[in-house]
Amino acid sequence: MATESPSAQEKALRINLDSNRFGTFAEIGAGQEVARWFFHAGKASATVAKSISAYDMSISDGLYGPAGHYVSRPRLESMLDREYGELAARLGASKGARLFVYADTVATQGSKRHGSLGGHGWVGVRFQTETGGEPSQIIAHVEMLDRHTVDQQEAAGRAGVNLLYGAFYHQDDPNALIGGLLDGLGRERLEVDLIKFSGPAFSGVDNRLMSLQLVQQSLTDVASFTAQGEVVQSSETVARKPVLLVRGSFRPITKVMHDAIDGAREQFEQAWKKDDIAVVMEMTLHNLMSGERVDHRDFLERVDILGTLGYLVMISNYTTYDRVTQYLRHYTCEPIGIVVGIPILRQILDEKYYQDLNGGLMEGLAGCSADP
Amino acid sequence: MKLLVYPTVENGSEQPVTAENVKVADHQKNLYAHLLANSLVEPIRKYDPANLNIRSTDVLAKLQAGDPAWEKMALPEAVELIKSKGLFGYRAPAKAA
Secondary structure (H helix, E strand, O other), X not given: OOOOOOXXXXXXXXXXXXXXXXXXXXXXXXXXXXXHHHHHHOOHHHOEEEEEOOOOHHHHHHHHOOOOOOOOHHHHHHHHHHHXXXXXXXXXXXXXXXEEXXXXXXXXXXXXXXXXXXXXXXXEEEEEOOOOOOEEEEEEEEEEOOOOHHHXXXXXXXXXXXXXXXXXXXXXXXXXXXXXXXXXXXXXXXXXXXXXXXXXXXXXXXXXXXXXXXXXXXXXXXXXXXXXXXXXXXXXXXXXXXXXXXXXXXXXXXXXXXXXXHHHHHHHHHHHOOOOOEEEEEEEHHHHEEOOEEOHHHHHHHHHHHHHOOOEEEEEOOOOHHHHHHHHHOOOOOOEEEEEEHHHHHHHOOHHHHOOOOOHHHHHHHHHHHXX | OEEEEEOEOOOOOOOOEOOOOOOOOXXXXXXXXXXXXXXXXXXXXXXXXXXOOOOHHHXXXXXXXXXXXXXXXXXXXXXXXHHHHOHHHOXXXXXXX
């Protein structure tokens, strides 16, 4: 039987009581919700070196440098850089503890996916696994799905505690670490659609497999990475761009697919007078299943080839095309083209394909006429 | 959104099946004609007819069986990677005695 996960309070207390941990909390946008758990749990003085919330933009720019977007990966990274640099310079190994910085930049009610009904943010931890050693790092992008701001703030707080706890006590088991991110929350309150592990503690971790884990463990419906294997969020790849989506198993990708993409791209450019098209190779979880499980080696073989050919890969948990277009619509108003073969066209016209939609085939195709 | 449809050949026929000549159910003919007329479904017009017979399941079976015919069905970069790393259970063709 699975052991019940500790509560956020218990997690924070364990970290506070762990004499090996000492660090900074820097939070922008949803209050100091993560640090608050550590102050409430007791014994915070043994863990918290500093807690800061640079809420004002000028103050934030003064500390972390100018930002194009405040809720962005570059902002999170500049926060981690600055705070970790300060911590290491001031304390070095003098505390005898392993240093860490937790940082987040969060917007309640600011999600592209959920409009005014959800928030999102970038969260991260940079931490030593040995006193005085090189730090490792985990960053993630989260969507807070609660309807009310105060609940989104609370969710951000729990997510941060879960991330710290996972980083400290599940670093040898990234799959378990990922599973623990929703402790005390559940998918109805929080989505995690990007996670990136780096540094010496995670030298054996392939972040493409971690993206797959996010979809497999249902922390998100979509996770993406570039041809270089860099995990990316859709706001970083398809935002405001025309999109050509190609769904397949890619086992292996053949000349047919390239020919189709080249032809489709040319027509797309002529029809819409657009260049800078994002070509997205989508693999559904269903495409990847082999019986009850996903063969990770087989998955990596497929994406190795796609990467060599320069393609962006998106893993999704969507079965029908209408759901993937809905998803992409959150990020772009530009045209979306779906490249298919004749067998898939027949499937799309098959009423059975839409049995879960109240409006059946017409609802499934509705996106066609509603979009540009 | 638009569907861009790549043609295929079926049942040994040389005439490609395209988005324009594909058979649809009688009760969907008007709907489908509307989708085509408004370019919501569009045939991909520029393609290499030599590719229309390629099926990825066939490529996989051949590369696992040591039949080098598959190498003409994938891009050179993919072929090189599959062969050099032995991906998907690749088997080198048997050498003639």
